[in-house]
Amino acid sequence: MTDPITTEIIRCALAQAAEDMNTTLIRSSYTPVIYEAKDCAVALLDRDHNVLGQSSGLPIFLGNLEVCTRFTEEEHGRDVWRDGDVWVLNDSYVAGTHLNDVTVYGPIFVAGELAGFAASRAHWLDMGSKDPGGSMDSTTIFQEGLRMGPVKVYASGAPCADLHEVIARNVRFPYATLGDMRAQVSCVLTGQRRLTEIMARWGVDTVHAARDEIFAQTERMERAAIAAIPDGVYRSGGFLDNDGIDLATPLPVNVVVTVAGETIGVDLTDCADQATGPVNCGAAQAVAAARVAYKLLLSPDVPLNGGSFRPLTVATRPGSMLAAESPAACQYYYSHLGLIIDLVVKALAPVLPDRAAAASYGDSLIVQVSGVDPRTGKLYVSQEATVGGWGAWNGGDGESALINNVNGNLRDMPIEVLETLFPIRVTRYEIRPGSGGAGRWRGGDGVIREYEFGADTALSLWFERSVTPAWGLAGGDAGAPPHVTLNPGRPGERAMLKVNALPVRAGDTLRCESGGGGGYASLDEDIHGA
């Protein structure tokens, strides 16, 4: 038992250590997907894999970096950890994500004893998948690129040249990729240094005692928030549009939320079996989605650590698309995760009216263009997410043109940067009027973004949430679904939402319209009320 003063100082120091790791990673990364999209996360863990501090650019990486250290230990035993080693893992069925999300982690030794772990995850631009940057139509993980881990990238502080060589020969942009990996290693070293300092300052036993108290405090706050919800079983359901291969078959996702006293259970077993296309994820990510919904609804301001999710259980079904097994394709592992988040909110909306909001536009809505830039003769990949409308709530309109819920601080690509880096021109970027759901409180609007291609290129699209577009709450209308048109108003006009590596010609144009958010309360009610 430590005194509350020491406990609070140690808590702040651990949280700060995670922030410092994140700063190190973002500022030294080489690719926009990390520094612009913040497609990364870091965690400082104790020796039992509990989160001491976490900082995430992407909400969806919440609380699942520790699966990597835990899995490594399960595979190789606790004695595998050696001071100065750094490991790497990107296996979708362990980490839950696509192969592009690579976790780099290392043990932390204090006075010869294992004291904890530092871990960082970042999106690598290309893993050597069959199409540059990743495929919209992969049907097995073996088409999705280099699959690693757990393996060492540094041993006793020295780089493992063999693995570096394997990576360099398997990815399309080796300089940037290895640069990003070094940024992740720096981040791990920062975490190691910080935890070592903290342990040296207060002593291992004091830090552990403080940790137990910090977790207990957090757990108390979480339990109090759950206890305020009426007990009951709450359900909702929706659909993923399709798996990217069979475009005619929607895939159901149903969630059952059970609130009992101070605990909450999220059952995700009632969903489609693992699909042919790349819409599968490892169970770890389905758990993360439930955690994001839990934080959004219950405890956005409660500090995140090993106590945060103790009152939450998540059930998944092995072999389903939310707990996929080899060799399921996982490139678009996140579309249904955004859906789960909105569905948990919808299920609990009747009992949490002051916290819920109508559904958001739903997905990252990816526009990916790759080819050889005629200006430089070099291969390039441009990958953009599209912002859209968020849901209204009792007392406020939803925000327009905001990044989706599985993403956090992702910023759109500046037109001036995009046109300078790639042979693409943006001719229109506007709010999409009327796309937000009507209601007493309006859903936010999506955007319209139009491109003109400056060279023959391959176009890939992943636009979602058209089967169950952003629903309203309390009688509010749903938002408009997304809409994408190639060559609008010209010969060869074609509407589509998902496509992989479609050849397009210089001069072709593309109009992307993102969905709006759901409205809150019917307009009629407003009229009667007035």
Next chain:
Amino acid sequence: MAYRVAMDIGGTFTDVVCYDERSGRVAAAKAPTTPGDLADGVFAALERAAVDPAEISFFTHGTTQGLNALLERKGARVMLLTSAGVRDVYQIARGNRERMFDLRYRKPVPLVPPSDLAEVGGRYDWRGAELTPLDEDAVWAAARRARSEGFDAVAVCLLFSYVNPEHEIRAGEILAKELGDDVLVVLSHEVAREWREYERTSSAVLEAYTGPVVRRYLSRVEARFAERGLRVPVHVMQSSGGLVNAAYAMRRPLRTLLSGPVGGTMGGVAVARLLDRGNIICVDMGGTSFDVSLVVGGRPDVAVEARIEGFPVLMPVVNLHTIGAGGGSLAYAEAGALRVGPESAGAVPGPACYGRGGTRPTVTDANLVLGRVDPAWFAGGLMTLDAEASRTALAGLADAVGLDTTALAEGVCDVANAKMAQAIRTLTVEHGIEPREFALVAYGGAGPMHAAFIARELGIGQVVVPRFPGAFSAWGMLEADIRRDLTRPYFTSGDDLDPYAMSGALAGLALEALEELAGQGVPRDRMSVEHAVDMRYEGQDYTLTIPLRSAAEPSAPGFAQALAARFADAHTARYGHATPEAPVELVALRTTALGALPRVAAAVPAAVEGAGAVRDVIFNGTAHPTPILRRDTLRGETPGPAVIVEETATTVVPPGCVARADAGGFLIIEVGA
């Protein structure tokens, strides 16, 4: 003509520091800030300092007039002209969410509503080649609307104007013809010649929104000074830490938006020079916030962009990291845990000891209970403090967390100190530097009270408490130079670098910047110019600013290799790794012209006689009999524990530390472990 005068207009008080060039005497005074018209407070402060404007040889100040207009949303009515098709770039605001877990997230409300946007045809490609000509009719139509509807300002941001500004310049001519001088026209490439259309639009809009307010204020100050016989130009602090005269500030008002707090950092630069220490951490702790900034290698740490009220702004800004920690920070219990801040009791009700109705304990209450504040000397004796009220407020919280009141009081200070130390660490981590290589300069009303504890937390060996710690920002402005920063995009890969073109571009920038200094009356022999280039590895976004030796350096043999090596060194220093074989790219050229002003050679008054009282002060849970000393009585070394009081601040010297009054008037604390 003998007084050099600087003023810092804060939220509550306007501080003034006067330096008498004849006697070397430095004096400080303060007057209440007058929020409606800051000029009133300026003249009131001048009266307190008893300086006749006709005798002022140099006047500078930091003003919050523009910032206040932004904070209160009382700026100008602005029309925004955008490139056709991309009108909503400003509203979309890049679509990111600053808070990750918020279902009801709202962006900052834009300063220009959608109804006040006007689209203008005309487009360049990425190299600045014209694709479609400027639609001048659309500009005329917008100009007529601006006139008939009485807009105060028009901001123009067209795509790729940072490469080719011709369309913006032509639009500016049309607007000026139609609108005359009464309406401020802001062209984005003049505000920030950098890529990223949203950030550049936001910068131009901020200038248009705050500019008319700043202009009115400066005209008023100049006119009133002239009436009183001031014969020298009024100068203003820029966010970059450099000064400009009012005439220039009226042309580029945005650059003065954050002019107040950077005075402290420039004071830090002067301390670095006077004490011959290159690296300084500046900490400013007041009632509600704690600001940290750095001086590295004798120079202020200046960032090339900042965010104000959620709006990005592309301009050189002294890098200030602010957290909610101050004397007014509230301590409270949450789920059995003790928390301190960021919520503050503010000025009203303020800490419990102010006796203005506050009942919740604050950091100031904790200091008072520990004996680290002298109730009779608080705020120079202008306020008396109620120690019993502090004790009562803390006792309630002490029960909730299971501590006795004194232990809790020390704990509240320890937590606040730890958080402030972490804020410093955050800033130093971004730079890849170790705090223990720095000296810590502490100012603001509460800074010197906490500085030694913060330093100890970070392994810093030396704390410097300047004279007039409560007015240090004003003092720092007396030590600043005239400064003009210019930036040009210079996008090229390291392999394709044309050394002569680069030298030519830098020489052109130098000429332009020096001409501007000459326009502000800086004599040639006081001008200097510095060049740097923003670089990164191909594909990276964040750039590192790499200093160049001169404009001619690029055309010297071996430059490309030297530059690559300098960049790799900087990358390793900052991030711990580099990729020497990876291609680099250049993104922008930066030129800074400085006009050196005469330095202050302050005479330090001799110590006066005076004995201190001795009182119990708590350190590490133990009451230590501690002398309470007036700063102006100090001679030689004073071992801790000691509490040193003066007009605007209290310095706490904990046991194990030694304070020394040095010849330059600084109070230097050697921090023992």
